[in-house]
Amino acid sequence: MPDTLLEVRKLTKHFAGVTALLDVDIDVYPGELLSLIGPNGSGKTTMFNCISGLLKIDTGSVRFKGADITRKRPDQIARLGLRRTFQDVRNFPNMTVMDNLLMAIQQQQEDNLIARAFRTPRIQEYEAIAYERARDVLELTELTRVKDQVAGSLSYGQRKLLEFACALMPDPDLILLDDPAAAVSATMITRMKAYIRELNQQGKTFLVVEHNMKVVMDLSQRIIVLDHGQKIAEGTPDMIRSDQKVLEAYFGD
């Protein structure tokens, strides 16, 4: 077992005219809960996109579980056990909530196309596991009531919760959450926090982007702060709270 689960080295990403990330290093250790914060447009989502393979990295490297995933396809990275949520909800809008959840897990369950087409007993077993997990996460997010509705007909917050639920469906080694608490009601945030903490205690690793400081401070063991694509601070919540640079760039008070 390597001592870092995810290792981002000197990651740089430009968009036409904009430097979204510049030489950023991030280490995520197994079993920790690390938060990534920073002002709007500081490059957090871009970082997620680069790690999960959705964006081509300009320079730098990403290693996950010891393997170089810099040039891997997003689906390969996902199947390696890295899952992420999207900040701007993009569930499959014409699929039911249930199908969204089943979809989230099925690629993780190893099998082949032929097995898939012909519903071998193993597939049936997988399917049973999937339904069971779906039931659990639906209950957690209070979406059971709407499980047969198409995702496009959910309220914004519900879709955000569905996004969260989808990330939990498979049993990934590393979960990247992008702004999970935004638009979510206080009750649900409390639950969400408790659940994340519980999973974390069971050994799951999280990398969380979040603008709700109460959530960040309550949950994180460590925080990294980005500004204008660069890392400006890194440390425990207490250290970050009192960091002058962070105060100026982010909290504003």
Next chain:
Amino acid sequence: MNNAHIDVRTVLFWGISAVILLILPQLFPLGYLVNAMITTVVWIIFALAFDLSAGHVGAVSLGHAVFFGVGAYVAAIAAPQLGLGYFGSMGLSAVTMGILALIAGIAFFRIAEVSFAIGTLGALIIAQQIANNAYDLTNGPMCIQSVPNPTIHLPGNAISVTQPVEYYYALLPLLLLTLIVYRLLTTQRIGRAFASVREDEVRASAMGVHPLRYKLLAFSVGGALIGALGSFQAQYITVVCPSELAIDYTLTMLIIVFVGGAGRMRGVVIGAILFNTLPRILENIGGGTIPPAYQQVIYGLILLGVVLYMPDGIDGLITRLTGGRKSKRQVVTDA
């Protein structure tokens, strides 16, 4: 949800459909009618195969007639030289068109949506021009003539297929295969993966789906089925012309699938039946006294009527009439 449970109504439906399919040409043995039945089955197969990519992974290609036409040319040019029989010829066309679709897919899936549709339409025009102008190979507009009537080699004896009724029964295995393949690919796990690719490729890939792989699966299986169909067509009509690559074919498929109900087997099949029978009905009403141009106008108006008054397609209408679940294209879990 419980899949072990077999729905009596489903069994009944398929049973009755199968019986009807089998006895239909015995009830109406007139060549004209059997020919119409054959064309209908051809269109059903074509439309289902087209729907695999258009309705399920959301890649609407307007170039599908390429697989049909080139499949027919392969059957007319190569199959006789290799001495292949009926099914051999179909297999050859299916394999070659499956591979062609695979290669074309890798190239064309770089583009999406309308660009993909128009781009593949461009490919169809290219193919048709080549068929029209590569005189030495295809005879151009003079067509490849007298494709031999096929023989079906069965253990023990060989049957020569010449009559429409024989062609009809010879085509049914392909229909059965298409229905099975369609069902296997569009329900449950693969169907869900297809749907995820259709809805949002980026998100699908973040969930471990390789979008290109699934699109290629739908595209090349569809291409192979249509290729086999092209082979049938060549052996049935016995003439292969550049008109087999006509844009009209794909436009008709577009009409059938999106008016019938994209992504739904029932809708697609009904669409294919309707839009094949409609012209036959029009050419015979009033004792066949309506001039063809007027028939076309009526056909166009009926098409518009369906588009305007059945916003969810024919399938949506049926769902509404039978009090089924309100549509919004709902997919897969227990399709």
Next chain:
Amino acid sequence: STAAQDEPEPIKIGLYAPMTGPVAFLGEGFELGATMALEELDYEIEGVPVELVVADNMCNPTDAVNAIRKLIEVDEVDVILGGGCSSATVAAQPIIAEGETPAVSATSTNPSIYDGMGVGGNIWQFRVNPDDLIMANAFADLIADDAGSLGLVAENTDFGRGALAAYKPLFEEMGVEVVYEDYFDLGTADYRAGLTAIRRANPDALLIVMTERDGSTFMRQLREVGLEQTIFSRGSLTSPLFVEFTEDDPTIGEGILEFSFWAFGLDPEHDEAFFERFDTANSPHRGMSYYVVKDVIAEAIRAAIEETGEATRESIRDALAEIDIETPIGPVAFDDHNQAYPFGTIQTIQDGVPTLLDTIELVPVERETSEE
């Protein structure tokens, strides 16, 4: 029994041709010609009423199969008039043979069906007009006499391709250099790029194989760019219809030398009557279907009734096989391949008027039996 029951069953003439789509003009021409012929016959032959039934073959084999089956099996026609679009004609052949219904082709010039007709196997298919091989053999030397080098221009259809395929080997034999050869899709709007290519190749003369529709646009643009080559035509660039299509500028068609069958001037009486009846000009498809219905099919029906007392598919076929008549378009009698040899015509447009210059007798040609 009542008079109505005495009324004999009508004889049905089926027409299969493209009636819609890009080449609908073929079917339309056939319908005009056949309609006029039937009107002149008063829809009656030997006291038996005659009907025309139309089926749209859309110029493709699949719809042709449907159309021909409809005519034979649903409408139960007694004789079929057809032509144009070899794709459709060829696909219809086995069904015509199987359906044992006589079919007469009026303008289809594709040499390939010759082999299959008559002693070739399909005794039910007849062709009145000469095919491309017959015509090329009769006319190629006339072109060769006039031109050392030649540009070949044809519509990109069975018609255009077929004609040039028949001419090309003959030109080669005669030492005419073909410096340009190209094919133009039906409905092409702008020919200038092709015309520039012709200017670049600079042949002595052009041989154009086009019908009035595309041909008039082509010629209009040819005049626009000012090409001055001698123009030979094997199509319908000197027909009254062509003149009508270029009536705004009568110089467009001036001096085109055309080698074909059916020409304006073979039957002045009909030419005039046609215009009066339809208020549109005549052309080969319209003219030929008129004669084929009025003279050939009607004659066969008449003979059949005389011979056997009634016009059945069988008796009409037998009568057709025996037919031997003089018609304004020339003699019609079928050889053992059910092929007739009417006049070949040489015509031009002079001072804006289609003018018949000469007729020549066409003769059978030696054919390589097809490879298959």
Next chain:
Amino acid sequence: MSIELEIFLETIINGLTLGALYALVTMGLALIFGVARLVNFAHGDLFMIGGYALFVLLGVEGMELPYVLIVPLVVIVTMAFSWIIERTVIHRVINQSWRVHAVATLGISIVLQNIALILFTTDPKQTPTIFSRQIIEPFGVRMSMQRVIILVVVIVVFLGLQYFVRRTKLGKAIRAVSQNRDMCAIVGIDVKKIVMITFVISGGLAGLAGALLAPLYSVTPMMGSLLTLKGLAAVVLGGLGYINGAVFAAFGLGIIEALFSTYVSFAFKDVIVFGIFILFLFFRPQGIFGRRVGL
């Protein structure tokens, strides 16, 4: 001037006139696509209606209107047709996917073509004007005055359209609809009305194309089908909905087509035109002017 140079010059001019033809057709297609994501398979039929309108108006006995007056009349007639089509069909399907649009416009196309076939038969109608008969010889290339007029009109219409879309309130509303339809309801833009206006303008452009081009060619029921396909290719190539891109692409296609037909083969020209079209898309899927957005 050497003959080869002359030929080359003539080829380029041929390409420009072809490009002008495609550009006229493609502008309207791009406009309505940009606003409503509408792939209008009936666009070429509005072009055809323009041609027949010209034919009918030129033929009105006893009222020999000058061509310059007839052209705007033709545009008005096609706009009226577009309006009817919009009211009866388009506005009812406009909120659905482009696939449904495609099917609906195919239906319209079938109806229009066959009505034209019934009314006018297949005989090509001639619509000569004083300009189409007048031959000029710039740089030693013979051509009809009409072609120069077309080229000028294309440029003027293009610039006018750019001004309209960028500067006028209505033009901005059209762009607004193309960018965010939900938002239009929020600022009070009547999306359906804007779509209707755009469709009518687009139809008017097709009619204008018909009125300008028919004198060079001829008017038939099917004259628009092939052009629609090339026009759509130009729309895609230009970057879906970008009028400037579409016009650019139209001229590009025109020139390539002319070069290939003159120097290689006319029969195979569409192989090369669509081949280049497809290859281009492989390397630049978003088209000439299109931008890639999002991930």
Next chain:
Amino acid sequence: MTENAVQSNETILAMRNIQAGYGDMTVLEDVNMEVKRGHIATIIGANGAGKSTLLKTIFGLVKPTRGSIVHQGEDIAGKGTLDVLRRGITFIPGGRANFPAMSVQENLEMGAYLRNDKDQIRAEIDQLCQRFPLLQEKRNTAVGNLSGGQQQMVEMAIAMMLKPDIMLIDEPTIGLAPLIVNEIFQVIQEINADGTTILLVEQNAKRALEVSDHGFVLELGRIRYSGAAEEIASFEEVYRAYLSER
């Protein structure tokens, strides 16, 4: 609680027995509420409670199946959005709501689409730009190229171009950094100070109630509590469910 000169006790918007939903599904059940002129009123509630639906119903995007919505003495239930807009009610939906390929200037012009006083519009845009330096700075930049927070500001400004009587704002702070959230609430207060009544939906309920005069709690499509903002915030139950996490 804001100091507001134009506050009064006049009811500007009243909902009576409103029932609304999508298709067969009823989301709002018997909703009764009143908003006073010049107030900022906040609606809080769990995800899926029907808050957005409520705003959409007022704006005419969702047609109520029962009940009335009274604006200045007239029932506007069932009216189209255009009518509602003309009456001076605007809506800023959650998520991005602007014309991304148009410049800030053009977006503001579109905001004034229903108005015809060209010169006045130009003057007002100048004014707005002076008041909010951000707009001035990015005046000719395409809005799509701005950061999320900046876009939210532009959206507020777009709504202001109509000089609305009432502004319906749905979750304006989603995804915004704390610094920007402060600014947004400041702007909302400024707009209100100019006399615009504001009906706000916000998950950041603590902050929202701080700037509000009145609060509503929506639960499963029904109004559960209604009252002065401080009062609502002080309910133990409400605090735990909606305010504890900020």
